[in-house]
Amino acid sequence: MKLTKHAHACVTVEKGDTRLVIDPGTFTPDAAEAVAQAQAVLITHEHFDHFDEKLVAAALAAQPELQVYGTTAVAAALGSNGGRVHAVAAGDALTVGSLTVGVHGHRHALIHADIPCPDNVGYLLDDGALYHPGDAYFAPDAPVRTLLLPTSGPWTKLGEAADYVRAVKPERVIQIHELMLSDLGQQSTARILGEQGLTGTPLDLLAPGTSVQL
Template sequence: MRLTKFSHSCVRLEQDGSVLVIDPGTFSEVEEALAGAAAVLITHEHPDHIDVDRVVAVLAGNRSVSLWAPQGVADAVAAGLGDAAGDRIHAVAGSEQFSAAGFEVRTFGGQHALIHPLIPVIANVGFLVGGAVYHPGDSLIVPDGIAVGTLLVPVHAPWSKLAEVVDFVASVRAPRAFQIHDALLNETGLGLVEGHVTRLGSRYGTSFRHLGVGEGVDV
């Protein structure tokens, strides 16, 4: 499976000629990431994880693309598409399994990490794709009962702190890890956070490395 990193939390997965994209949001290169895609997975409704207008435009122009997302996101995309939605917009929650464009997908969690007690908690679904790549969205939910091959690590967010990020990496113990949710950090901050994740994650068997925008790797 080929993984390509786009800005912030957007990644593109390619295997056997099929393309699946996770979280094409407002900080990301939506149209480039979705070029040729057959499936889109959305972890939650925040704009940095789905640019609704641009995703709807892509799906309206290509009726072979299907989307899986929490109920609220699925409803918003379906409303934007109108009659063009058909039966290709799917609502998902945690603890489900489905096939998307030939990729086997499992879901974990169910809610967004707490930002502040005064801010309502929304739905968030983590996706394990092909039994290998885990994208947690805006959560640090450790998938149970499986061995993750490649972990996508939200390295910085208003809802997290470094200790929690390191504990997440140590708990999952994936052999490989790459960063997501990195658009809010400048080069100095990113280097500091990733340095800690690299050094401490290695104690638990995880090899972490930074992927540049547009950089791909086989996983």
């Protein structure tokens, strides 16, 4: 399986002839290009930095075979599109080409009591090979080999992130959701959360456009 990191929360996953994109949002400059090459799009929740509604709607119109999976709010925003838009929730199991996908979690992490928490789901691919949690520190009840870890945003906290990695116990961590951190902030966060820090787990900082084998 090959993972390509895009800016912020968006990644492309490829296995065999299957290519899917998770969370193509407005903070990801090449999101349209990534989606144009995909058979499916998975969206964790409705926030604009994870879900560029206009971009995904245009892709559905331009790509007759494209399938989209997301929360009820995401599905409602896009409409059925001939049954190609699917609402998913925790406990669902999907097959997208050669990839299996398990759906985990329920809610976005709390930012403040005055700000509503939308539904948020995480996606566990290929029997634990990769987990994308969206905007939540939800630990799936399943082994995870590579965890995509959000490191910046109004809801994130270093202490909670460390406890989250300890709970999930992945073999490897890759940073996502990083755009609110400077280069210095990313390096500092990696030291605190990485192999020599609080978690004892390798944490990779991948520049947008970088691909790795999982």
